[in-house]
Amino acid sequence: MVRAVDISVGTVPAFSMAERDRRWDLARAFMEREGIDALLVFGEHEDAGPAPFAYDTWFTNGRAGTTVVFPRDGEPVSLLPMEMFTKDHLESARRGDVVWIPPENLRMPRDSRAIIAALGELGLEQATVGVVGLEPYPPWHPEGIVPHRLWDAVRTAFPAARFTPAGMALSRLIMPLGPEEIAVVRHSARIGDAMVRAMVGTAAAGVPESEVYAAGMAAGYARGTTPAAMHFWTGPAPLASGPPPWSYRPQAPRVLEHGDVVSAEVFSNAAGRHTQHQVTLTIGEPHEELRRAADVARAAYDAGLNALRPGRTFGEAVDDIRKPYADAGGWEFGPAVHTLNPMIAAGGFPNDASRRMAGAGAYPPEDDHRPTMAADMVLEPGMTFALEPNYAYGRHLAYLGGTVIVGDDDAIELNPYTARLLRAEGSPTRPA
Known part of the structure; x- marks a missing residue:
């Protein structure tokens, strides 16, 4: 149900x-x-x-x-x-x-x-x-x-x-938000969680992926905000990040199958104050490689909660967040953290997709390494970040996390719900 x-x-x-x-x-x-x-x-x-x-x-x-x-x-x-x-x-x-x-x-x-x-x-x-x-x-x-x-x-x-x-x-x-802005960010984060919960409650085998997308967006609209179009891909092991292809190309949405993964980046926007919510949602039991990838991403997330403290530089925080990747044996898909309100800095990462993804060699070459933007920025209370560590083994990508505020002493975690693998709870569609 x-x-x-x-x-x-x-x-x-x-x-x-x-x-x-x-x-x-x-x-x-x-x-x-x-x-x-x-x-x-x-x-x-x-x-x-x-x-x-x-x-x-x-x-x-x-x-x-x-x-x-x-x-x-x-x-x-x-x-x-x-x-x-x-x-x-x-x-x-x-x-x-x-x-x-x-x-x-x-x-x-x-x-x-x-x-x-x-x-x-x-x-x-x-x-x-x-x-x-x-x-x-x-x-x-x-x-x-x-x-x-x-x-x-x-x-x-x-x-x-x-x-x-x-x-x-x-x-x-x-970037260091005032008390009234922080209250709006918290409100936006609650709406983002509600959007994700609506997606979890809708996803099931036999359900068109567009219905899962619609459930999330509707939950945002119903709460009095206008969320930006989410990044949303589904499949047995989706390895992409962007709007669903049926939003820009005339084609039918996929119908979810048992064993699929919904990989989404949910953008909540309340009064111009933004929060982000990373979703890795499985239809049934997750693949063992996906579990392993999620464990590494979660370790990076925990490192981020400890790293995003006032007085440190953004570059130092990025280095700490990426430490769990060092000997994990898989690969990093994209930046693990970036600023919000406004988006002016992002963590660096080795952009080696051409060596990791079959067929990538046919595409224009990518930079071998993307350096951290604004690494010298000193963290201050009231700054907001999308803490979104990601890790992959083969094609199995785990993308976890949500919005974090730098507090007076420690990081303030707004979205623990999406800092883990999620399991679909919708009702499977039965053939007639």
């Missing part, structure tokens, strides 16, 4: 004007230290999916996909892509929602002419402007997100201004 899932929303934490002031004060102090007169912050389209470039929402508490001009002295201006944003802002204000940017500080559109006008309006023709969006944001934006034509027009209009990349420095500034 499929287990019933409670879909009550419960108490939803919110961001107050005090949280707005905390963030804006941080930004102004940052600009003062860096000798910056203003920040120009580009935001990505609101339907960008996992790991979005959404720094604009940190300043606005509004819809993603805007451009923000934040002067060190004065009020920020938010440039909107279309009229629907103003209509949503008006309706939110009418309903009594907490909106951070008043209507007199909204502009349209957000093309180069609007940016030029906003910079001129704020008297920044000869200013030093920190730009968020010029620097690489892997993997989706290896050269930044700012369009060349737009940027060329802005620079041409202000030849006396100095534009300097500020995204990475701002990222590290905002």
Whole structure:
């Protein structure tokens, strides 16, 4: 029998004007230290999916996909892509929602002419402007997100201004979350667990994989959030990570069979604060090699709980997390840990799939080793991480873990439920 899932929303934490002031004060102090007169912050389209470039929402508490001009002295201006944003802002204000940017500080559109006008309006023709969006944001934006034509027009209009990349420095500034943000992350983590439990309660032999996917997403929607499309593969030994192929190619979803594995990465997103949940779900007894791989991944997970403590560097934590792999005799599929809120750093790993996967030699060569990003970053309380160790023997891949917060002394584990192999609990479909 499929287990019933409670879909009550419960108490939803919110961001107050005090949280707005905390963030804006941080930004102004940052600009003062860096000798910056203003920040120009580009935001990505609101339907960008996992790991979005959404720094604009940190300043606005509004819809993603805007451009923000934040002067060190004065009020920020938010440039909107279309009229629907103003209509949503008006309706939110009418309903009594907490909106951070008043209507007199909204502009349209957000093309180069609007940016030029906003910079001129704020008297920044000869200013030093920190730009968020010029620097690489892997993997989706290896050269930044700012369009060349737009940027060329802005620079041409202000030849006396100095534009300097500020995204990475701002990222590290905002990674330690405040108390209100941590409450939202905890809420997001609870929703993510509910999504996974719904998948476990649906999966069974004879059930289309799309029904398992739908059960997880529905559990997220029912709890008042809009989760990003999950990474989701099934099969006897799936060795891939990405959206299900029927989401981008016209083909039927697989029907689950006894002995299958559901390998998924579940993305919960509550009010722009993200959590991740790694799922390795078996239909029946797991293969012995999968059990072995899960034991190694679990050892790495436990090492991560001990390693993600304040005062250490991210690189030191990554090294500790990967120690259980050293003599295990299998192979590492991908990074075991990366930052969340925002996603600016990921653990390094040896990318030797071409030697491990049959047929991989026909594909473009991969780097032999991916180094740890931002290895020098010092861990601080309030930082959030996806702790997702993975290990494989042959084709049998175990991917475990969830979201962890760096506490005042030790790591705070939010999702122990997904830090282990899971077993399907749905009702098998019987032939007529």
